Amino acid sequence: MPPAPDEEDAGRxxxxxxxxxxxxxxxxxxxxxxxxxxxxxxxxxxxxQDNTYAGLREQDLIEILNALTxxxxxxxxxxxxxxxxxxxxxxxxxxxxxxLSQTQERxxxxxxxxxxxxxxxxxxxxxxxxxxGPVSVGSLLDVVQEMRTADAEAIEFNxxxxxxxxxxxxxxxxxxxxxxxxxxxxxxxxxxxxxxSLHGGLTFASGPIETMEKYEDATVEVEESESIEITSVRDPxxxxxxxxxxxx
Numbered sequence: 001m002p003p004a005p006d007e008e009d010a011g012r013x014x015x016x017x018x019x020x021x022x023x024x025x026x027x028x029x030x031x032x033x034x035x036x037x038x039x040x041x042x043x044x045x046x047x048x049q050d051n052t053y054a055g056l057r058e059q060d061l062i063e064i065l066n067a068l069t070x071x072x073x074x075x076x077x078x079x080x081x082x083x084x085x086x087x088x089x090x091x092x093x094x095x096x097x098x099x100l101s102q103t104q105e106r107x108x109x110x111x112x113x114x115x116x117x118x119x120x121x122x123x124x125x126x127x128x129x130x131x132x133g134p135v136s137v138g139s140l141l142d143v144v145q146e147m148r149t150a151d152a153e154a155i156e157f158n159x160x161x162x163x164x165x166x167x168x169x170x171x172x173x174x175x176x177x178x179x180x181x182x183x184x185x186x187x188x189x190x191x192x193x194x195x196x197s198l199h200g201g202l203t204f205a206s207g208p209i210e211t212m213e214k215y216e217d218a219t220v221e222v223e224e225s226e227s228i229e230i231t232s233v234r235d236p237x238x239x240x241x242x243x244x245x246x247x248x
Contacts, residue, residue, distance in 0.1 A: 112153060115162035115234035119154045123192040123228035124199055130185045131217025137169045137176055139216060140187065142208045144169075147191050150201035154192040156230040157183055164234055195224035 111117045126143065128135055144163060147155055155163035161178050170177040175184040191198050199222055202209045212218040 113165070114236070115154070115164040115232075116236060118229075118231045118233060119192055120227060120229045121153070121192040122195050122226045123152075123190065124195050125223045125225060125228065126189040126191065126202070127221045127223075128185070128187040128189070128212065129219045131219065133217055135176075135185065135187065135212060135216055135218050137171050139208060139212050139218075140169055140176060142211065143189065143202070146201040146208055147193070147198060150193060150197045152191045152193040152198060154230050156190045156232050158188050159190070160232055162230070162232045162234050166237065190228050190230055192228050192230060195226075199224055
């Protein structure tokens with residue numbers, strides 16, 4: 001049983017008086033008694049705390065244990081749920097970023113093929129100079145077709161006019177028309193793609209170069225380059241009849 005408050009107060013007063021007026025031996029004894037008294041009080045209070053569950057029945061203890069176990073299990077399940085949600089969000093973000101990256105790359109490719117943006121890259125420069133007679137529309141069409149077959153990514157005439165899928169060539173006074181724009185010789189064609197493949201698309205037997213030099217008295221030079229710059233662009237063309245398939 002813990003000491004009464006009055007007894008504790010009286011003990012503290014006696015201890016204070018001894019510390020002020022007692023001999024050295026008395027002081028030492030007083031300090032030891034104070035330490036022992038404090039330890040006894042702490043022990044009694046600890047015993048009181050330890051006795052919190054001492055009076056409970058076995059069934060009560062089992063119920064408390066089950067409740068604590070259930071709380072821990074719920075906490076574990078909630079932790080697992082939150083971790084799963086976190087992983088799903090990470091996976092969703094990764095998939096969204098990958099889809100966005102693919103969409104941006106595809107849009108960039110389509111913009112290049114449609115001639116909507118300037119481009120720079122390796123390729124070749126073709127210079128066609130006329131001889132005694134004009135270079136035919138068919139010869140220029142052959143050059144463009146062979147470049148497309150060799151995977152050309154961009155084609156430009158005379159540093160001004162971009163060739164796209166809808167481009168057309170027509171004979172005109174003083175030269176050839178490209179999409180309504182007059183091209184005058186010499187015809188300078190910049191092509192971006194693999195230089196070796198593009199060059200090979202012009203020099204095979206009976207190919208565009210041989211045809212123009214043999215039958216049209218033209219002079220053709222091809223220069224491979226690691227950096228071809230095409231700055232001309234086309235205005236976007238809005239389809240008149242075609243519509244996007246909503247299921248695709």
